[in-house]
Amino acid sequence: MKLDEIHDNPGARKGRMRVGRGIGSGKGKTGGRGVKGQKSRAGVAIKGFEGGQMPVYRRLPKRGFNNIFRVDYNEVSLGRIQTAIDAGKLDASQPINVEALVASGVVRRPKAGIRLLGSGEIKSAVTLDVVYATRTATAAVEAAGGKVIAQLPLEAESDQV
Template identity: 60%
Template sequence: MKLNDIRDNDGARKVRVRKGRGIGSGKGKTAARGQKGQKSRSGVAIKGFEGGQMPLHMRLPKRGFNNPFGKDYAEVNIGMVQKFIDAKKIDGKKDITEETLRAAGLVRGGKDGVRLLGKGEIKAKAKFVVTGATKGAIAAVEKAGGSVEVTAPKKTDAKADA
């Protein structure tokens, strides 16, 4: 066995088919598009078209409402915050801010800020600085001896979103 004897296995490298390069190639003339018709022409995009029949995506009923002015909060439960404090990923002695929660990996997304929810139980005396909080979450944190400071949501330009 020499270096010049080494070759790929048969079929390991497949040569791509070049369409429309003469009738001798086997894929010439119509370039495997068949004869005539819309699909044989260039620049055709008939993704949802059903030959004049009402397309399926238009036949199905539309449901719900998408509020263009709705806020997008990243939601975090106090029980999860307690888990992260127990695991020493968050320092319970310092203020727990949005940046702290993002750095710990507890919060992702939520372009309008972080909202604290009351699911779970918190034992640490923590001070939260968040964009929003439920009544239950505030009550649970205050019961544990902590406090919740609710800041104003971030101003987003309505024209930039549209």
Template identity: 55%
Template sequence: MKLTDLRDKDGATHSKKRLGRGIGSGSGKTAGRGVKGQKARSGVAINGFEGGQMPLYRRLPKRGFTNIFAKSFVTVSLARIQAAIDAKKLDGKEVVTGEALVKAGVLRRLKDGVRVLSDGELKAKLSFDVAGASKAAIEKIEKAGGSVKLPEQAAAE
């Protein structure tokens, strides 16, 4: 089989209907739009319009809100950090920060900061300077002989 032999199955594609091409074409004059009215005109966009009845999106009550001050953290597991140290992408002697993780290729972007989660085991003694960490992650880091510095701790000092 050659590339030139490839084609769609019969009936898979339809040629576009040519509208407004005379009375004999079957879709001339009004071009299948009926007569007059809003939908016969061009540029009609009436999503949600229910013919004057109160639309569904206005009949239902409003709920909740979007917190404009919410922070979006990037999560990283201890297993990924240990894997980066094992692959010599991350220096165990340096402080582990969000920038260091991005530079090592562990994370793609920082967003509002990094939050460390406790998945996996940590063998290296590391010091972290991150936006957040789970209690279990802090326990595992301290068990390995490391330390965690969080922003609320820095504010308290």
């Protein structure tokens, strides 16, 4: 047996049907599209059309809105930072900022900055360079002997991860 002798079983691979190639082919004339109408033409786009009935996307009420001025931050908890330090991904002696968190894999991609949340516990004395920090997060870092450098003032208590 040679490589050029290897082939499929007869009938294992069926050729594609070529439409619009004459009546004798079985898929001639209209090419399997039926007759007339929008769907028999090229470039059909009847996405949400329901035959004249009010479509579902118009029957349901609109809810909420998207604030185009919303600033999106990476939310990082103290427990997540301590886990990265314990694993050797973060160096506690260096300042921890967005670039360090991205390089260590704690944050996938930098957004508008880091919001530090107080859930979890931190044992290392670290310097954290963030945009926001909750009061509990700041208190926990300072209790461990570290320092929080926040660019914006402390925000209200909202420790949710």
